Amino acid sequence: MIRIIALTPMGRDLGEKLQVKWPDAALEYKPKPFADTVRKSFQQGDSLIFICATGIVMRTLAPVLQDKYQDPPVLVLDEEGTFVIPLLSGHEGGANDWGAQVANYLNAQLVMTTAKPYLNPVFTLGMGCERNCPLEYLEELMLSALAEKGLTPSDIHSLNSIDIKADETNLINLANKYGWPFLTYSAEQLRTIEALLSTKSEYIFKTVGVYGVAESAALYGAQSETLSQSELHLNKIKNTKATVAIARSFPEL
Structure with missing residues (x-):
């Protein structure tokens, strides 16, 4: 409100x-x-x-x-x-x-008075999903996440996930539909930013080697783009088949 x-x-x-x-x-x-x-x-x-x-x-x-x-x-x-x-x-x-x-x-x-000057942030999406997740589940969740933070698809730099999802058909289709690069990373790469996660799932860790796919991928993607510290802009949200998170980073001056 x-x-x-x-x-x-x-x-x-x-x-x-x-x-x-x-x-x-x-x-x-x-x-x-x-x-x-x-x-x-x-x-x-x-x-x-x-x-x-x-x-x-x-x-x-x-x-x-x-x-x-x-x-x-x-x-x-x-x-x-x-x-x-x-x-x-x-x-x-x-x-x-x-x-x-x-x-x-x-x-x-x-008038910004916080320590970091106000620059145009780079926003990235991170997504995880069940194998062969239908496109409508991914798209509906993604649009809900953007709406929650007042963003539009044009504000997003890239769609990111873990490398075992590199061939996930509808993650690829979602990225293509909105003109985003679809980038994936190894579990080893994603573990480098686990301290920034809002929550950690032992089940997910035992399954894929990271404590959370959506947040990890979004954070790593944002950090990779600007080479500066990333932060969660929207903590992970989910539906019955997928998860999504939004991260951002600020270009160095």
Whole structure:
């Protein structure tokens, strides 16, 4: 759930403009009681856009902050829509990417304060599947993953998997359909990034030699493209026949 919180009439007008782009977002103008309302939304995991001073946001949210892996993304905008600041959960929560989308929509300046400068990331897909998995299972899962992160097929650099899937017909067909390279890697290569996995499956390890095909392949593919550290953008999701994950890396300056 996206909540837009505005404290001035100009801020409310800007919030209404944002609702044109994100029609499911809830706009709250001067919510009362302010602190309790905002903290409740934050604690229930709502993605928040504040149109007000940054100091107000920090003082209000300080008592309920946990860490970058659990806190939802928070953006702060000035009432004129000139600047967009990803304030909390920039990388892990997606505030940096979301902030870029908002800034692009408003023709505003994205103000990044995280350690890594905002560059155009390379996104890669990793997939694993049952042998002879039907194309529709792969495609539906892939599109669901992209939609969850606000991406489109044109944002994806490559489709990646383990080398025992190099001849998997419908992984090849999926890549061809969307114009992606289909790249595969050995278990030995994929094990080099196992520390970055969100979960580890002993069953998968005993079966194919890595703790997770989708996440490992996505991470290795992203790292190989930019020669810089990759990170999971979407942890593995699955249906009854396949798994998919999204990774990203940033080109070195």
